[in-house]
Amino acid sequence: MKIAYSCIVDAKPKLEWQAWLLAHSLILNAGCQPQDIKIHCLPGVTAAFRAAMRKLQVHLIDARPFDGDHPYC
Numbered sequence: 001m002k003i004a005y006s007c008i009v010d011a012k013p014k015l016e017w018q019a020w021l022l023a024h025s026l027i028l029n030a031g032c033q034p035q036d037i038k039i040h041c042l043p044g045v046t047a048a049f050r051a052a053m054r055k056l057q058v059h060l061i062d063a064r065p066f067d068g069d070h071p072y073c
Contacts, residue, residue, distance in 0.1 A: 004036045008063060011044025020049070023058050034058050 005026055009019045019039055026032035034056050040063035041050065053060055 002036070003032075004038060005032060006038040006040065008040040008042065009045055009049070010042045011046070013046075016046060016049040020052060023053065023056055027056065 005022075007019055007022060009015050023034075023037055023039065026037055027034055035058075037058045038061055039053055039058055040061045042063055042065055050060060
């Protein structure tokens with residue numbers, strides 16, 4: 001069975017930092033392969049975060065928010 005991990009990152013420094021920690025933890029502590037980590041980036045996520053994830057070889061996916069009335073959906 002193949003397992004993939006996924007998260008979504010909003011354009012906030014705290015959330016980018018948490019996603020960075022998650023990716024590193026999965027790779028270093030859980031033995032996860034970087035290509036099995038899917039990070040969905042909402043508009044405004046920084047180029048620096050994207051570059052750091054690309055350096056780790058994590059799979060990045062551009063995403064759009066569901067609904068402007070519910071910012072955490």
